[in-house]
Amino acid sequence: MPTIVSVDDSTVPGEGSSRLLLLVSSDNKHIVVEEDIMSRSRFISKQVEGFEATSQRHAILLPFSSFVLNKVIEYCSHYRGYYLLEDDPDAAPPGRSPVREWDQEFLDVDRNMLLRIIKAAHYLEIKSLVGSCARAIADMIRGKTTEEMREILGVENDFTPEEEHSPSSKCTG
Amino acid sequence: MAVTTPSRPTSPDGNDARPFWDGVATFRAARYGDPTPSGSASKLLDVQRAFDHELDAMHLAMCSFRMRRNEFALVSRLPVEIMIHIFSLLADAYPAGVVQEEDTGQWVRRLGWIQITFVCRRWRFVALDHPHLWRDVKVDLPGGWTETMISRSKSARLRMDFLIGLEIRVFRVLRSRQRQVVLQHIHRIELLRLPSSQETVDALTAPAPMLQVLEIGPRLRTTSTILPANFLGNHAPILRHLLLYNVLNFPWSSDICKSLVSLKLESSESIPSRPPLDVVLHALNRMPSLDSLTLLRHHLPEPMSASSIVVRLPRITELTLEGRLPDIAGLLRQLELPNNPNIYLTIFCSAEDEGGDFHAFFSVFAICLRDGGTSAAPNTELFLKHNAAKSTFKVQAKRSTEGPTTTPKTTETFLEFSYFNEVPATWSHLDMTRGIFAAFASEHLQSLTLVVEDSQWTTDDFINISGYAPALRSLRIWTATDKAFCLALSRTHSTGTETRTSHDSEGMHADHDPSVFTFFPQLQFLEICTLNFVRAFMADENDPEGEGPSCDTFHACLLARAQKVDSPLKKLVLRGCKIRQQWVDRFKEAVDVKWDGTGDPDAPSRRRG
Numbered sequence: 001m002p003t004i005v006s007v008d009d010s011t012v013p014g015e016g017s018s019r020l021l022l023l024v025s026s027d028n029k030h031i032v033v034e035e036d037i038m039s040r041s042r043f044i045s046k047q048v049e050g051f052e053a054t055s056q057r058h059a060i061l062l063p064f065s066s067f068v069l070n071k072v073i074e075y076c077s078h079y080r081g082y083y084l085l086e087d088d089p090d091a092a093p094p095g096r097s098p099v100r101e102w103d104q105e106f107l108d109v110d111r112n113m114l115l116r117i118i119k120a121a122h123y124l125e126i127k128s129l130v131g132s133c134a135r136a137i138a139d140m141i142r143g144k145t146t147e148e149m150r151e152i153l154g155v156e157n158d159f160t161p162e163e164e165h166s167p168s169s170k171c172t173g
Numbered sequence: 174m175a176v177t178t179p180s181r182p183t184s185p186d187g188n189d190a191r192p193f194w195d196g197v198a199t200f201r202a203a204r205y206g207d208p209t210p211s212g213s214a215s216k217l218l219d220v221q222r223a224f225d226h227e228l229d230a231m232h233l234a235m236c237s238f239r240m241r242r243n244e245f246a247l248v249s250r251l252p253v254e255i256m257i258h259i260f261s262l263l264a265d266a267y268p269a270g271v272v273q274e275e276d277t278g279q280w281v282r283r284l285g286w287i288q289i290t291f292v293c294r295r296w297r298f299v300a301l302d303h304p305h306l307w308r309d310v311k312v313d314l315p316g317g318w319t320e321t322m323i324s325r326s327k328s329a330r331l332r333m334d335f336l337i338g339l340e341i342r343v344f345r346v347l348r349s350r351q352r353q354v355v356l357q358h359i360h361r362i363e364l365l366r367l368p369s370s371q372e373t374v375d376a377l378t379a380p381a382p383m384l385q386v387l388e389i390g391p392r393l394r395t396t397s398t399i400l401p402a403n404f405l406g407n408h409a410p411i412l413r414h415l416l417l418y419n420v421l422n423f424p425w426s427s428d429i430c431k432s433l434v435s436l437k438l439e440s441s442e443s444i445p446s447r448p449p450l451d452v453v454l455h456a457l458n459r460m461p462s463l464d465s466l467t468l469l470r471h472h473l474p475e476p477m478s479a480s481s482i483v484v485r486l487p488r489i490t491e492l493t494l495e496g497r498l499p500d501i502a503g504l505l506r507q508l509e510l511p512n513n514p515n516i517y518l519t520i521f522c523s524a525e526d527e528g529g530d531f532h533a534f535f536s537v538f539a540i541c542l543r544d545g546g547t548s549a550a551p552n553t554e555l556f557l558k559h560n561a562a563k564s565t566f567k568v569q570a571k572r573s574t575e576g577p578t579t580t581p582k583t584t585e586t587f588l589e590f591s592y593f594n595e596v597p598a599t600w601s602h603l604d605m606t607r608g609i610f611a612a613f614a615s616e617h618l619q620s621l622t623l624v625v626e627d628s629q630w631t632t633d634d635f636i637n638i639s640g641y642a643p644a645l646r647s648l649r650i651w652t653a654t655d656k657a658f659c660l661a662l663s664r665t666h667s668t669g670t671e672t673r674t675s676h677d678s679e680g681m682h683a684d685h686d687p688s689v690f691t692f693f694p695q696l697q698f699l700e701i702c703t704l705n706f707v708r709a710f711m712a713d714e715n716d717p718e719g720e721g722p723s724c725d726t727f728h729a730c731l732l733a734r735a736q737k738v739d740s741p742l743k744k745l746v747l748r749g750c751k752i753r754q755q756w757v758d759r760f761k762e763a764v765d766v767k768w769d770g771t772g773d774p775d776a777p778s779r780r781r782g
Binding site for chain 2: 118
């Protein structure tokens with residue numbers, strides 16, 4: 001659960017036609033964003049519902065950096081007002097589909113950034129972004145050798161010789 | 174040569190591990206003393222074994238270190254559900270088994286996505302802990318992988334496809350071991366695609382409570398197999414899609430049909446006893462969810478003189494029938510279809526078939542095609558072709574998928590009707606076309622392609638067809654009956670007769686009556702191709718009545734169309750028409766013209782070219 005702190009009115013700009021939210025990143029950057037933009041995040045939506053119940057204004061503390069948070073906000077801003085099937089909780093899960101063109105460009109980032117974005121999207125419950133990132137990662141390792149996959153994702157071969165030669169063995173580590 | 178140990182960088186926190194591990198290595202190595210020349214061979218061997226043991230232990234320790242290191246890798250910190258998501262996508266996009274490579278077209282056997290289980294311990298742990306990842310059991314992997322995948326799938330529903338690539342590779346039968354795998358797990362198989370053999374089909378008698386998709390083929394196999402009487406133990410309660418190629422003795426009365434959404438039966442071999450129509454109708458009546466029905470050739474039921482059963486198929490969206498006219502007509506008469514199903518009919522006619530059923534057939538056809546005027550997807554395109562040389566008749570119709578719009582952008586083919594072999598002599602192209610138009614809701618028709626080889630067509634026949642499609646904007650006509658067509662084109666409301674023409678100052682005919690045309694008045698695009706252009710080409714230009722598109726009357730009325738104030742005609746395409754360059758130039762002043770130039774009598778060199 002995120003930490004929710006009370007904030008005074010001066011922290012949050014006045015309410016306009018679209019309400020404003022204060023998001024606080026793990027590096028303690030305060031980012032004000034319209035609620036509409038972040039409505040794609042089920043996590044944020046649930047938080048906002050909670051605010052309405054208590055009629056208090058809150059900042060939402062998030063466990064990732066402002067750099068990552070700004071990327072997520074960029075994504076949400078781009079798709080503001082768009083209907084994306086993946087984000088519809090009532091829709092059947094979409095089948096295999098290619099990554100949207102804009103998403104491809106948006107996710108043309110280094111490996112670590114991509115992994116941070118998918119983790120943040122998962123935390124914020126933005127299914128469409130999780131899906132696009134997952135497809136991007138799958139595309140990254142598709143057709144690669146085991147060694148190439150290790151290199152791409154920055155992991156080492158940690159199998160014992162016995163495990164390595166017995167692919168059916170289940171690792172318990 | 175002096176041996177030097179490789180240097181390693183200092184650790185990032187400044188705490189150099191090198192001296193520590195050097196110390197440990199020196200300490201452990203010292204336990205075994207120095208090798209001396211006098212040492213016995215067996216002793217030296219023992220020491221070597223001891224060092225091997227040390228190395229194994231070090232390797233294990235290094236694995237522990239690598240594992241700890243991996244725990245700090247970003248990818249290892251992803252939640253398990255995300256990793257499963259990635260693995261599932263990879264399993265779809267990069268499947269294991271025998272596959273055709275996209276770039277080279279070569280068939281290769283590969284582990285595909287399964288390679289992820291060799292990357293690191295965590296990945297293997299996650300993949301092995303999620304049985305559904307293993308449900309697509311591959312049967313063409315070596316080294317016991319089939320059994321491994323089944324074992325890893327635990328109790329998940331299985332998908333077994335033995336047909337991948339088979340149609341374009343060598344037809345195979347299921348090997349005994351593979352058949353055993355299928356039979357052993359039939360209770361939890363969700364999708365099964367099998368190459369047919371009598372031995373395999375005979376064995377399919379156990380209930381399949383989880384089976385949703387069953388295909389027995391492949392399509393190109395020519396030898397037939399016979400289904401056992403207790404196929405699937407008559408118990409496959411959630412079977413949705415059933416495709417059987419060259420499989421005989423289909424159990425129409427079995428309970429396995431109740432939940433079907435799509436049923437496709439095809440047989441190229443003659444069936445000794447085809448199912449009676451009543452049996453098929455009763456069976457269809459018990460398939461309320463049926464969305465797609467395909468009955469090809471010998472699976473069509475025997476027609477009956479009359480049946481009181483009318484089967485309502487409220488959800489049918491696609492109906493494909495192929496066979497003899499009496500069989501197709503016999504079945505169609507008993508079906509009550511919803512609005513706008515996609516219908517694909519291929520009719521083969523044998524010598525003994527008569528054309529006597531023509532009107533009955535089109536009345537059935539009408540029932541299939543009428544949209545009652547309330548359709549959200551009006552018919553927009555129609556293609557009619559009668560090939561006299563091949564004695565075939567072909568109809569293709571498309572409709573807007575966007576509902577009623579003035580300019581539909583997306584259309585789908587919803588009717589294909591091909592009549593092969595002998596079109597009965599009593600069925601003229603004109604009759605066929607009339608029958609189609611009488612049956613076809615064409616008030617929104619925007620595009621018509623009409624291949625008219627039949628010289629029986631009169632001007633009035635063309636005008637009548639025009640009456641069926643008042644909104645037509647595009648007409649492509651390949652005609653042998655040039656004169657009748659060009660007179661129809663010139664017909665107007667005001668006089669009810671052909672447009673009067675006279676010579677203008679340039680010696681060409683000009684239109685005198687540019688009132689509203691009767692023949693497709695909304696026409697924006699017109700393409701004319703004379704099938705018998707040689708005849709038109711050779712026609713005598715001095716013939717006052719003209720001979721088809723070579724006559725000046727025709728040119729004059731075309732020009733009148735193009736020049737009429739607010740004329741909708743925008744583009745004219747002429748192929749094989751005998752026409753002078755001067756006329757074409759005049760057309761170009763009014764509309765966009767594409768002319769192949771084949772028929773200019775003043776340009777003999779071009780003709781030769």
